[in-house]
Amino acid sequence: MSNDVYKRSGVDIDAANNAKKLISKQARTTFSNKVIGDIGGFGSLFDASGYQDPVIVSHIDNVGTKLRIASALDDYSTVGVDLVNHCANDILTCGALPLFFLDYIGMGQMDSDIASSLVDGMVRACKESDCSLIGGETAELPGLYTPNNMDLVGFVVGLVERGELIDGASIKSGDVVVGISSSGLHTNGYSLVRKIFNLDQDSGILRKYYDRIGSNLGEALLTPHRAYMKLLSPVLSIIKGMAHITGGGLLENPPRILPDNLGIVFELSSWEIPEIFKLIQDQGNVENMEMFRVFNMGVGMIVVLEQENVNHFLNVIPEAWIIGQVVEHNNNQRIKLQ
Template sequence: MADHHPEPLDPQPSLSYRDAGVDIEAGDALVERIKPFAKRTMRPEVLGGIGGFGALFELSKKYKEPVLVSGTDGVGTKLKLAFQLDKHDTVGQDLVAMSVNDILVQGAEPLFFLDYFACGKLDVDTAADVVQGIARGCELAGCALIGGETAEMPGMYPEGEYDLAGFAVGVVEKADIIDGSRIVPGDVVLGLASSGAHSNGYSLIRKIVERAGTDMMAPFHGRPFRDVVMEPTRIYVKPMLELMRAMPGVVKGMAHITGGGITENVPRILREELTARIDGDTWALPQMFRWLQFAGGVNQDEMYRVFNCGIGMVVIVSAADAEAAEAKLAAAGETVYRIGVIDTRREGEAQTIID
C-alpha cells in the first residue's frame, strides 16, 4: 500500500523572528544602552560584566559565617499609572526598593540585584528609562546590578505595557541576624518617614483617582499631582547599615511597611506575647494620604492596613538606645519619629494597636 504524504504547500514568503513580533536588534540595542547604568553599580566582588549566561559574584572573606538573604518582588499596579502617564523613570527604583528594604530588615547588606522586564513589543527608550531607574535604586542601596532578562513576548501584554520583577541577594553574619527575638516590653518603636505611597495600595489609589476625576497634572502642594503619586520608594539601606555598624546590636527588630501597612507588618517581627502600641499622633499624616482618605472616604483602620501612612520603615531599639539611634539616623538624612512602645500582650489583643 502506497504511503500517503501531505500535499506539498505552495512556497510561502520567508518568515523571520521579527515578523513574529520579536526584534533581536532592539534587544541588543537595549543591552548597549544599559551597560553604562549597570557599570556605575559595580562592586569589587563582581566577576565579569553584563552579557554572560550567569552573573558571578565572589563572597567577601570578611564574613566568618556568612548567611545569604534573598528577596523578590514587583511594583504592582503602580505600573498602570506609569503606562497612563507615560512616566517610566521612577518605577525601577520602586522595584529595587521593595526587595532591598525587605532583606535589610534581617540585618543583611544587599550585594547584587537581578531584574526581569517583560513586554509584548520592546520599546528601547521606555525599557532604558526603567533600567536607568533600577540602576539608580541599586546605587542608593549599594548593590550591584549584576544581570537581568528582557523578554519580548508578542501577544502576552497589551501595547505599551510591561511587567517587572526584581531579585535581591544580601549577606549577614550569622551572629548578627535580626529576627526580633531580643525585643522586650519597654522597647521603643521608631518610625522612618516614607517618601509617599511607595509601591503599595495602588489599586485603591487608582480607584480613588478615577472616581474623583483628578487631573494628574494639577498642582498639589507645590508639585504636579502625578509626581507626588509616582514618587519612588525610599531606600533605607545605607542609613540603617551605618547605624548597625556604628552601634552593633542596637537594632532589635525592623519591619518594612509594605502591603498590609503598619497593622500587619509590625507583628511579623514580634513574639506572640508582645504587642506594639503605636500613637498615631506622633507623626503628621502626609498630605497625599489625607487627600486619599478624604476623596475615597477611607476609614482610619483601612488606611493603616493598606498604606504606610507616612512611615516606611519601623525600627525597634531599647529605651536606653533610642535617643542615640534617632540622632544617628537623622544625621544620615532620615526623618525619624518615636511612634510607640512594646508592651506585654493581653489575651485577645492585636499585636499592633494604633491609637
C-alpha cells in the same frame, strides 16, 4: 517563508538586542570589584569572599500597579528606583546589606527607550545602596502582555554575619518603637488609588495640581520609594527588630517581626500624616483602619530598640521619632492605634 516571520508574529530580536546593549552599558557602571565577568553569559558571577560566618538573605518583588501611573504619564524614570529600594529595604530588616541585584522586564512590544529608562533608575538606586546590577531578563511576550503593558520585577541578594542577624527574637514588652518617615506611597496601594481617582478611564487628573500636596497628583504618586540602608547602617548593631512598612501597612507588617505573645501600641499623635494620604482618604471616603492597612501613612520603616539605646539612635538619626511601644497581648489584635 520570509526571514522576518518571527518579527511579524510580535517578537523583534533586533530590537531586543539593541535594548540589551543599552542596558548592559548602564548596568556595568554599578559593578564592584566583586563582580566576575560581564553581562551576557548564562549565569551572573559574584565573589562573596571576605565573610566569616555569612547568612545569605534574598528577596524578590515588583512595583505593582505603580507602573500604570508611569505608563499614563509616559515617565518611567523613577520606578526602577522603586524596585531596587523596595527590595534592598526588605533585606535590610534582617541586617543584610545588598551584594547584587537582577531584574526582569516583560513587555508586550519591545521599547528600548522605556527599558533604558527603567534600568537607569535601577542603576541610580544600586549605586546609592552599593549594589551591583549584574544581570537580568528583558522579554518581549506578545499575547501575554498587551503592547502598552509590562511587568517589572527585581531580585536582590545580600549577606549578613550570623552574629549580626536581626530577627526580632530578643524583642520584649517595654521595648521602644521608633518610626522613620516614608517619601510617599512608595510602591503600595496604587490599585486603590487608581479606583478612587478613576484613572483607568481618565488619567488626565494625574496632571491636576493640588495645593494641599504642593504638586500635581501624578508627581506625588511617582515619588520614588525611599532607601534606608545608608541611614540605618551606623546603628544596625543596636536594633532588635525592624519592619519595612509595605503592603499591609502598620497593621500587618510589624507583627511579622514580633514574638507571638507581643504586640505594639502606636501613638497616632506622634506624627503628622502627609497630605497625599489625606487627599486619597477624602477623595475615596476610605475608613481610617483601611487606610492604615493599605498605605504606609507616612511611616516607611519602624525599628524596635531597648530603652537604653533610644537616645543614641535619635542622636544618630534626628529625623526619627518615638512612635510606640511593645506590649504583651492576649487577643488577636496585636496592633493598636491610639
